[in-house]
Amino acid sequence: MLRAKKTLFILGLTAACLLSACSQSEQGNKTSNTNTKKVAITAIVEHPALDAVRQGVIDELRAEGYEQGKNLQLDFQSAQGNTATAGQIAKKFAGNNPDVIVTIGTPSAQSMVAATRKIPIVFAAVTDPVAAKLVTSWEPSKTNVTGVSDELPxxxxxxxxxxxxxxxxxxxxxxxxxxxxxxxxxxxxxxxxxxxxxxxxxxxxxxxxxxxxxxxxxxxxxxxxxxxxxxxxxxxxxxxxxxxxxxxxxxxxxxxxxxxxxxxxxxxxNYHELGTATGKIVGRILKGEQAGNIAPQRMTADQxxxxxxxxxxxxxxxxxxxxxxxxxxxxx
Structure with a gap:
């Protein structure tokens, strides 16, 4: 009977140690990942111009010290030209709750703005964000939305x-x-x-x-x-x-x-440069600025x-x- 109690005590102690180790491991993982930023990117379709925007965002984030696999987690989803798919992606991203969502193209931006009013959204390659009802003016929106327009003179x-x-x-x-x-x-x-x-x-x-x-x-x-x-x-x-x-x-x-x-x-x-400008805004938000305090931007004639x-x-x-x-x- 004494031996059985001793065995149960050892098993209980072992289990407690294992649970403690698991808890410490999980806490350690959480601690190691606290500096990792999550950025979700979606585009209405993939073609050279929009692909250049996405690459410009990634390149600028790298220049600012955010590198995928180290302190940056990227999730890219293309709607393949389908607005219904854009809506599904928007719901998924809203549920994932990343630090910033980048939307490339007007339909993707519209779907994302409809899906969340909390997560910062940075649009890109949107000609007229006011007409698209993403923002009400070219002033800081005071909402969760800002971005860079490709409107041309x-x-x-x-x-x-x-x-x-x-x-x-x-x-x-x-x-x-x-x-x-x-x-x-x-x-x-x-x-x-x-x-x-x-x-x-x-x-x-x-x-x-x-x-x-x-x-x-x-x-x-x-x-x-x-x-x-x-x-x-x-x-x-x-x-x-x-x-x-x-x-x-x-x-x-x-x-x-x-x-x-x-x-x-x-x-x-130059859509890579537009992506770079978009990446700068994303970087500002990752460092603590509010999206609604950043005015939407336009490319200028000299660009x-x-x-x-x-x-x-x-x-x-x-x-x-x-x-x-x-x-x-x-x-x-």
Whole structure:
């Protein structure tokens, strides 16, 4: 009986020690992870411009001392162009409660803002965050939302179009009616071009697969096609380029990455730099600032890059002036 009691005492002591060790181990893990920051990133779709934004955020966080695997935990999810999926991702991220959520593209930002009013949200590549109802103005929101817009001053874009086609009469515009960014740009284009007696031929494309047909519908109706950062259009740029080449229709883009993919010329934001600017805001929040105290930012005219492709221009039936070529940052 005494031996049995002794055995039970030893087993009980062993179990207590094990529980104590486990508790200490868990506490140790918690202690070691207290400095780890969690940043969730979501994009409405993956294409070169939005991918460059994401990489810019990551690069800037690394420059500020936040490195994945050391003191930074990153979770990236793409909605693959599906707004319903964007909503599911938003709910998941809200439940995970990261330190900051970065949303790339308007639909993802809208879904995330609808999902949480507590977790700091930093949007990127959103043309008009006020029209998208992410914030009420360009002043600090006093909510959980801030970010960096890719809104471009359109007059320099129009000046470029006139250089590409000196006797410009009609600008073709392929866009997604369901994307607020694209409809805002359409309205601005129509207003500004009307002052010069230039009209806009709008060609809606609800889905990525509709882009080639929408492009083809502009044959004989436009002198060039201007593309904004419409996610459907940018995702399908190669297919648009093939149609434009067959029609001898110049492509003028606001996304500099589109030059490599078929545009003849682009004047636009460097999206890696936009990501860097976004990363700076994320860093400020990780260091203690409130998102609602940081005013949303816009890229300025002096941050725009001019890029041209002489080979794509030739395929699309135009040549560039020496003056334009001298201004360009990259010429192939």
């Amino acid at each position: 359109l007059q320099p874009q129009i000046d470029l179009m006139k250089q590409v086609v000196p006797n410009l009469k009609t600008v073709g515009y392929v866009y997604s009616p369901g994307e607020i960014n694209s409809t805002v740009v359409l309205g601005q284009l129509q207003s500004l071009l009307a002052k010069d007696g230039i009209t806009v031929a709008a060609a809606p494309a609800q889905r990525t697969t509709d882009v080639p047909m929408a492009t083809k519908s502009l044959q004989g109706k436009a002198d060039l096609i201007y593309t904004s950062l419409d996610n459907n259009v940018v995702s399908a740029y190669e297919s648009m380029y093939k149609v434009a080449k067959d029609m001898k229709m110049p492509l003028v883009a606001s996304d500099t990455g589109s030059v490599k993919r078929g545009a003849a010329v682009a004047l636009g934001v 725009l890059d001019l890029m041209v492709s002489k080979s794509h221009a030739a395929e699309q039936g135009i040549t560039f002036s020496e003056q334009l070529l001298k201004q360009a940052k990259l010429v192939d």
